[in-house]
Amino acid sequence: MxxxxxxxxxxxxxxxxxxxxxxxxxxxxxxxxxxxxxxxxxxxxxxxxxxxxxxxxxxxxxxxxxxxxxxxxxxxxxxxxxxxxxxxxxxxxxxxxxxxxxxxxxxxxxxxxxxxxxxxxxxxxxxxxxxxxxxxxxxTSVAALAARHRMVLHRIGEPVHVTTGRRLREEGLGEGSTVVMLDGDCSFTEVPGDDVRIWWGAYLGMPDETLIEGPLREVEKEIVTRRAELRAAKGWIMDIYLLRAAEVRHAES
Missing domain, CATH: 3.40.1010.10 (Tetrapyrrole methylase, N-terminal domain)
Known part of the structure; x- marks a missing residue:
């Protein structure tokens, strides 16, 4: 056969x-x-x-x-x-x-x-x-993103949610960390809150690899601009990112 x-x-x-x-x-x-x-x-x-x-x-x-x-x-x-x-x-x-x-x-x-x-x-x-x-x-691009940013995908005991840009717009952030793939619309700009951090990467493992990370509200415009520049230069783009809200710290009883 x-x-x-x-x-x-x-x-x-x-x-x-x-x-x-x-x-x-x-x-x-x-x-x-x-x-x-x-x-x-x-x-x-x-x-x-x-x-x-x-x-x-x-x-x-x-x-x-x-x-x-x-x-x-x-x-x-x-x-x-x-x-x-x-x-x-x-x-x-x-x-x-x-x-x-x-x-x-x-x-x-x-x-x-x-x-x-x-x-x-x-x-x-x-x-x-x-x-x-x-x-x-x-x-996977998920593993490559984590490796290039030298990070663990999840905090201790927390889940990782892998989704698409379309679902992120519809459902918002999941519990723990959220990895977003297939997002042609920069859906991270619609995520509310000032305590969210983003780790973004494009063309992972390729000569044009580009990485940006930081507080979402501080770097989102930079990512949108850089992404548009890269796409215009090459005619296509493959990117992925991880979003994570600040850790909630419970007061000691």
Whole structure:
């Protein structure tokens, strides 16, 4: 039976690729890369550089054009499901070109805010292709953010809430620390309070990596401005941040 590896390759630093990922890459005969258009060509180039470093000989790369989707839909869940289905159709067609073992290189980790595994399950559910698949974990952008800021994600005994910019606007800060991903609207500017601190990072692990941290009300304008500058210069941006309110200290009884 044919096999597909779904390989997490880290948040952007080629040195974050694990030995388990390298071994899986060396077993694969073809690599599927989901392209995001010319503006995000650098994301494809990083994957190509990783393959050149870890795989002997020229790697067979099959690029899959990511289908467009509505970024501000009335029914977000339904639009995303349709997008996943269209992605599955493209992956199925690409995998049909491979007789043996294929691999998909996934930014960060396949288990965290990534649709690749859902796409693979969609392909299998269609019943037209039969294959086994294995997931190789990668360094998440959450872990990379914490490492670059030299911080622990949570205080003693407190939880960590991982969410999106859209949910942050709808629900506000969770208990403990809140990590926010997929935020194109700088939703942190809508978080109330003067006691919140932010740790922000863009292009983690890449040459253009940018870090800002401090009291939210003091640095939010700097982050908004810097983010806009970076996006304008590169045509795309990948960023993530952690928010945390000041620790509540209970008086001794």
């Amino acid at each position: 044919r096999k597909l590896y779904v390989i997490g390759i880290g948040a952007g630093d080629p040195d974050q690729v694990t030995m388990q990922a390298v071994k899986a890459m060396r077993r694969a005969e073809a690599f599927f890369v989901i392209g995001k258009g010319d503006q995000k060509r650098e994301l494809v180039e990083v994957r190509t550089a990783i393959l050149a470093e870890h795989v002997e000989g020229p790697a067979r790369v099959i690029e899959i054009a990511d289908p467009p989707r509505d970024r501000a839909p009335a029914d977000y869940t339904e639009v995303v499901r349709d997008w996943h289905e269209r992605r599955a159709e493209l992956l199925e067609a690409a995998f049909d070109q491979v007789e043996g073992t294929g691999a998909i290189l996934v930014w960060g980790d396949p288990a965290l805010y990534d649709s690749t595994l859902r796409m693979v399950e969609h392909v299998l559910a269609r019943g037209r292709s039969a294959f086994d698949y294995e997931v190789i974990p990668g360094v």
